[in-house]
Amino acid sequence: MIPRLTIRGKLLLGTALMFLVVGAIHGAPPLVSLAGSILSVLLALYLAFYPTAILLRRKKIELSWWVPPGDQPGGALAADRPFQLHLAFRNHGSRNLRVLSTRILAASGLAIDEEPQATVKRGMQVEVTTTVKPLAAGHHVLHGAALRFGDALGLFDIEAFFPNPISVKVFPRAIPMRGATIRAGAGAPHEQVGLHRVRRRGLSGELREIREHSHGDPFKFIAWKATAKRGQLMVRDLENEIVTTHVVLLDVGAGMRSGPLGRAPLDWACDATAGLAKSAISNGDRIGLVAFDTRPILELKVDTGHHHFLQIVDRLLDTRSIVDEDLTDVTAGELVALVARYLAHQEAIDVRIKLAPPLDDARWSSIQAGPDGQLYDVAATGRMCKRLNEIMLGRDDGKAKKKHAARSTIIETDPQLAPLRLFCRLRGIELPYRTTWEHGKRTAGLAGAVERGVGTGRPDVAVLISDLAGIVEDEARAIKALARLRRAANQVVVLVPSPVAFLAAAATPHGRRVRELMVRDQRAAYSPGRKLLMKHGIAVVEASPGESLDRLLSNARGPIRRLA
DSSP states (O other): OOOEEOHHHHHHHHHHHHHHHHHHHHTOHHHHHHHHHHHHHHHHHHHHHTHHHHHHHTTOEEEEEEOOOOSSGGGOEETTOOEEEEEEEEEOSSSOEEEEEEEEEEOTTEEOOOOOOEEEOTTOEEEEEEEEEEOSOEEEEEEEEEEEEEOTTSSEEEEEEEEEEEEEEEEOOOOOOSSOSOOOSSOBOOSSOOSEEEOOSSSOSEEEEEEEOOTTOOGGGBOHHHHHHHTSOEEEEEEEEEBOEEEEEEEOSHHHHOSSTTSSHHHHHHHHHHHHHHHHHHTTOEEEEEEESSSEEEEEEEEOSHHHHHHHHHHHHHTTOOOOGGGBOOOHHHHHHHHHHHHHHHTOOOOBOSSOOOTTOGGGGGEEEOTTSOEEEHHHHHHHHHHHHHHHHOSSHHHHHHHHHHHHTOOOSSTTTHHHHHHHHHHTOOOOBOOOOOTTHHHHHHHHHHHHHHTTSOOSEEEEEOOOTTTTSSHHHHHHHHHHHHHHOSEEEEEEEOHHHHSOOOOSHHHHHHHHHHHHHHHHHHHHHHHHHHHTTOEEEEEOTTSOHHHHHHTTTSOOOOOO
């Protein structure tokens, strides 16, 4: 950390050098003297500012930050809802400090436009705030802040990075729903009484009304006392309270991730799933979740209650931080280099190998070359990541289950790289998602998700949210999976993100033409899947973020609707 000249300081230095050169060429002692005076003053100011660098090296300056509760119920933070980030600067040194800017390094899902400034007197603490806007739901990490200190005249500055990672959980957008999402014709027998009332045949239940006898009513339902009073046949209409079981099959593949951050189909799908879960649980119903791509990725058994809703939200947020080997497009060398750079900046740990060992050395088994040819010690990187993972997950018995669950979700064939992938998940290091898949793998993922969703029970309602890309590549297996879903669930609904709604608007004639072609290509991609679903009697609805979920699901029994 060495002080450097700002733009103003460079202009002043350039002016002094120009005076010096011109004075030397033309033999003008006043210009040479003026240049010498400017250089002397500049040097004196540099020496006066240099102790700031010493204070930074001695860690006499501290930075801490925190996020207060949000404005959502329970203090939660939600996407597209800005929140305040509080920063505190502590000066333990013997001189005043001027923080010219605070550049916060955060995940791509957090937008921070402001760079707070502050003047911290010696021995004092100053608090400032900045506004952070979450662009998408997920587990986001604020990695640290780069502080730029300057002198009173603005001639010199020095930048120091303060690593202080904190995790921020951003909930999906709140989608209000008026009532029950989908009413099933008959409920599941369960010990908990729900809020849905349906008419059912039988002599048990609460009396709903006494009405006139109509053709087809069983004689055992005749209300004889009312019939005697009215002089005509009257029947009792009974109803029972039931619990409806919902299962959501959520597609988290590459097609669902295409688009601007926070406005991709997967973002809307997570918002819709959270809305469905909240509505179902509010009505006393039960709901489960299975997320899939080329295989089932995340699963949550059917249950109810507020705690179960929070678990569903956690699973939805986990879909945005996939680090598994078969689902990410990153090589072993790129992964090691990415983690090594992060450790160097955040933890001041250098795992690079300065001198390559001989070719016949056994150490090559634990050495990995990065994309630029730099060699890294994979064994040392793995040990360091494992130690940091244990610190983040905790060592006590209460967190041991969480630690085991987090590790079990990581899929990596190389045991040396497994701690690195887990470290990426815990620290919010984003890995690119794989955009291609083997032929038939998407169908296998759908079949696995169907088996997970209906294997332990018979749901009343199954909701599939997918772009239908590649699910019919293995048609025989797809037909078998859909038949299994139809037999198990009383009602099946498919929500397909509309290509029109999730593509950016065009401002030029050529842009509109390109947009029309993209819409046509995307509809052609999911057309085989739509035809197969409708052939098996499954309702398919094109959905967009602007539409109400109540309206979408109320039209689920009708034919497919397209947005113009």
